Amino acid sequence: MAVSYKELGLVTTKVMFQKSIEGGFAIPAYNFNNMEQLQSIIRGCIESDSPVILQVSSGARKYADPILLRYMALGAVEMVKASGARIPIALHLDHGDTFELCKSCIDSGFSSVMIDGSHLSFEENIELTCKVVEYAHQRDVVVEGELGVLAGIEDDVVAEKSHYTQPAEVEEFVSKTGVDSLAISIGTSHGAYKFKIKEGEQVPSLRFDILEEIEKRLPGFPIVLHGASSVLPLYVDMINQYGGRLEGAVGIPEDQLRRAAKSAVCKINIDSDGRLVATAVVRKMLTENPKEFDPRKYLGPAREELQGMIARKNKDVLGSAGQGKAIVEASE
Ligand code: G3H
Ligand code: 13P
Ligand code: ZN
16 A cells, blocks of 8 residues: 555655755765664754655665555654654655556655666656656655666766766656756766776866756756765775775775755765775774674674764754754745
């Protein structure tokens, strides 16, 4: 039986995005697949009074189980209530690739879905996105579309080059599809290896010129940045120190993300940073405590570290800290 996100106490991103445009900050979208990640995200966002988008990929949904996931989201809402905090929570499908997957998520309590037709031709992307928007909007669910292809997992076979979003296409795409937000490609990419740079070289700048052109063409329209992990050297180094081998892992510098958050970018997607924190702490704990075999003893410290990272990012990078209660009140 279909369940609406409203019954779970979730909200869409509408008011979040409106406030983020007015206030020059971005809403964090953190990916999760398991209980510890969810606890870290919720606790980190309560700690920093930040609105949050809980983001689930199709792989994560399979991993966690679609039914369990619905109750995890419900549990997150109840956990916030019980804490006395007031932060808005959206549940979002990350990189939906078919109408059927988007429909299934909408019917099981998601308040927001992404239909990623960025690999298709412009016309096919519009056609698929329209179909999802029609189904979603009838149920008050919001839709994120994508134009332009990020380098990395979204690219064909070998991922080397991004195909930046063409500003000339954005107005037609948004008006024909009716999407509520648009993911664009301006130089970010998924994963922990975003740039190939030699020692001493600077990370290249994101294409803020493309972002500005898009902002001019779509004034006040919510823009989304995927592939926005910073790949913090602290955790890459810790992983390598404790037996890992992540060579040449580089992310998006936090000052560039801060600049993006002040613009029309309303949603910033972060997955890899959380994975790196968890892996670094688990590696350290297991190396230092070779006799330990209680998962709580190594997952607990990883969870705590991730909570801290999330609270700090909300404050220093996204600028969403301190906005949670105000957004809940504005939605009432
Ligand atoms: O953009 C992709 C996200 O990082 C999710 O990755 O498909 O491995 O869950 P995943
Ligand atoms: P990162 O790999 O940079 O964390 O990007 C995550 C993302 O875009 C999820 O959709
Ligand atoms: Zn993504």
